[in-house]
Amino acid sequence: MSARILLLGGTGDALRMARALGPEHVYSLAGLGRVPGDLACSVRVGGFGGAEGLARYLADERIGLVFDATHPYAARISANAARACAVPQVPQVPQVPQVQYWALRRAPWQPQPGDDWRMVDGWAGVIEAIAPFSRVLFTLGREPLAHLDAVPAHQHWTVRCLDAHAGHARARVVDARGPFTLEGERALFEAGCFDVIVSKNSGGGATEAKLAVAREMGLPVAMMRRPALPPAQREFVSVQDAIAALATFSAHT
Template sequence: MKMKRILLLGGTGDALRIARQLGAEHVYSLAGLGKVPDDLACSVRVGGFGGSEGMARYIEGEDIGLVLDATHPYAAQISANAAQASRAARVPYWALRRPAWQPQDGDDWRMVGDWTELTDALAPFRKPLFTLGREPLAHLDEIPPHQFWTVRCLDAHEDTPRARILAARGPFTLEGERALFALQAFDVVVSKNSGGNATEAKLEVARERGLPVVMLRRPELPAADREFERVADLLEALQAAD
């Protein structure tokens, strides 16, 4: 794809789909978590920028003409830095805003805004499944005496007497989630409202089993010059801008 040089901020499956359409002159930037792709035509940059000012300097120094934000919906600080850096460097800032999941009939969602609210909501339960990423790993010494946690995240980590750590990367199938839930007998699921279908199966299994879901609210994200809900729409817009 030929156009002004793109800085693609990624780390999600959606971002990788976009990166696979970019030519050698463009840059795919990753924070460094998880697997770094080695089969892309575009350049891959790993690591931070040093806040919005550092990103603005990078944009100007690398002659970037468009910033594409395809980070996770909960990567609020990265998105804020990207929006500010784009304004400072006077380049367009486009964002892929994946639609949030919506509760369906039979769902029992308990919405929370932060870790304190989350732990309060979990107080009645004994065997939660955490699907929040790495954050619960910082709280393994805070597990209440009546609870045993299962934490699913990208990071490998030793189990503890009070927690099981499952290092796994989506997408997760409905059959696989059913088997996991049946084996571990979770009584509550803890989730971010990530949207998309890669990790949605856990919500369907929770619905099937009548389990509540403690759902972390999405953070507020900065407005973009153009926002897209689907990768296909963003790629079409890039093609039209060629």
């Protein structure tokens, strides 16, 4: 039996890769957002139980390659995947080769002339950076939802994330899914009268328009630094190169 591919996803780039996988391979999602229904490969939703649980899954399912195409800030699953692939295969399935660990490492955005980025680390750094401001747009995903009851009296937050959530007098939650256009971002910024933006340095083009609009409007951006990620045996910046490598692996195993 050929070694199978486990694609760890959840991003738009990962979905593009999943569309190129055949029925013997597996696309894994954490469970947030919509589950695609038009893929030839299997779709698995939910966690694995840490590195140990993932290692057992790799052995049981005869996985020969784990391709990490998770979000650049999903440091925990990346660390677990790297650890699981380093675990020797169990003797009961000796025909399965050592599991390879590859990763899509999307290039981060770089500040452009006119940008006002304030680099921060973690939630405490975000709160410190936005303290002088009153109209805050968060584009971090779900994390700010856990802090809506702690919005300072002088601030109003707008939180953009994938899923709907009730706001309150000092917070509004906007459920929206990229890609986002310049025109759409301009309309959002003008309606919200924001004076600061909070962002992860996700890279890619799907959500970059907010940075261009912040630059146009002279707005500061509290930019969260990327977490450290484990090294992979092969790392890709281009989705096209990653898809080609997956096809080559599948054809030769």
